[in-house]
Amino acid sequence: MAAVSRRARDAFEALxxxxxxxxxxxxxxxxxxxxxxxxGAAVSRPAVSQHLKVLEEAQxxxxxxxxxxxxxxxxxxxxxxxxxxLDAWHGTAMAAFQAFADAEHEKDEVLK
Amino acid sequence: MAAVSRRARDAFEALxxxxxxxxxxxxxxxxxxxxxxxxGAAVSRPAVSQHLKVLEEAQxxxxxxxxxxxxxxxxxxxxxxxxxxLDAWHGTAMAAFQAFADAEHEKDEVLK
DNA sequence: CAGGTTCGTAAGTCAAGACTAACGGTAAGC
DNA sequence: GCTTACCGTTAGTCTTGACTTACGAACCTG
Numbered sequence: 597m598a599a600v601s602r603r604a605r606d607a608f609e610a611l612x613x614x615x616x617x618x619x620x621x622x623x624x625x626x627x628x629x630x631x632x633x634x635x636g637a638a639v640s641r642p643a644v645s646q647h648l649k650v651l652e653e654a655q656x657x658x659x660x661x662x663x664x665x666x667x668x669x670x671x672x673x674x675x676x677x678x679x680x681x682l683d684a685w686h687g688t689a690m691a692a693f694q695a696f697a698d699a700e701h702e703k704d705e706v707l708k
Numbered sequence: 709m710a711a712v713s714r715r716a717r718d719a720f721e722a723l724x725x726x727x728x729x730x731x732x733x734x735x736x737x738x739x740x741x742x743x744x745x746x747x748g749a750a751v752s753r754p755a756v757s758q759h760l761k762v763l764e765e766a767q768x769x770x771x772x773x774x775x776x777x778x779x780x781x782x783x784x785x786x787x788x789x790x791x792x793x794l795d796a797w798h799g800t801a802m803a804a805f806q807a808f809a810d811a812e813h814e815k816d817e818v819l820k
Numbered sequence: 821c822a823g824g825t826t827c828g829t830a831a832g833t834c835a836a837g838a839c840t841a842a843c844g845g846t847a848a849g850c
Numbered sequence: 851g852c853t854t855a856c857c858g859t860t861a862g863t864c865t866t867g868a869c870t871t872a873c874g875a876a877c878c879t880g
Contacts, residue, residue, distance in 0.1 A: 612724015615868080624797040626804040630827060643869055645828055664826045664877040670801040675794055682791050685736040689782040692738040727838080742857060755839055757858055776847040776856045 607678045610654035615639060616647045620670070623657060627669035719790045722766035727751060728759045732782070735769060739781035 611617050619633060630648065634641035648668055651657045656674035660667045723729050731745060742760065746753035760780055763769045768786035772779045 624801045675798045686787045689736045
């Protein structure tokens with residue numbers, strides 16, 4: 597659980613940066629090499645490499661060497677972890693709201 | 709569309725900060741006042757106020773004044789926007805992988 | 821083997837933003 | 851009315867991290 601939480605934590609921080617989110621979004625369309633990725637980015641190629649490293653550490657992407665080219669692709673497990681966290685938050689928030697609504701309804705019944 | 713994208717963008721950036729994510733997670737358990745929120749946080753109360761402002765601008769929480777106390781609670785629409793974005797990424801990534809797998813299977817009958 | 825790609829890393833600069841202290845403003849209590 | 855809570859904002863400091871340039875490693879190609 598700690599590993600999952602840690603992974604989700606890193607994933608949120610990784611997706612917090614607009615440049616990284618842009619790279620991640622482009623990788624969602626399909627695997628791509630660093631050079632191609634950098635060609636469409638607003639920053640230099642080394643910057644792209646650094647961002648890809650962060651995304652990789654966050655388990656959001658995976659790297660595969662093909663000759664001299666490094667192909668990056670999305671790691672579905674990373675998205676899954678983030679989505680699970682989001683669902684958990686949504687669930688508890690809904691439960692809390694429901695409890696609050698029930699309590700309010702209870703008071704209304706008593707007042708009647 | 710642009711409004712949704714913009715909202716999702718701000719939400720990702722808002723959830724990128726560990727302190728803000730901690731506050732958001734505590735609010736998921738139920739509505740809370742700023743003072744109570746600051747009491748359990750590692751930073752000062754003004755810092756909590758600033759973070760809550762960012763979360764509010766990102767449509768992730770809503771504020772309600774009750775006397776001199778300001779009660780913050782989670783805005784389900786904010787989570788929804790982020791989750792939708794995540795689902796979209798996951799969907800396109802899966803489609804891209806499927807297309808790649810189909811193409812490989814088509815062409816590499818003899819290889820591998 | 822020499823030359824040209826492709827990519828990651830190191831060093832250094834610099835701006836964004838996270839934080840605290842101090843102040844002002846509003847609502848409840850005496 | 852006066853004081854006491856509770857909260858938001860401002861001003862200013864300081865750390866984090868995003869970025870570029872320069873360099874070197876690994877790889878293919880001729």
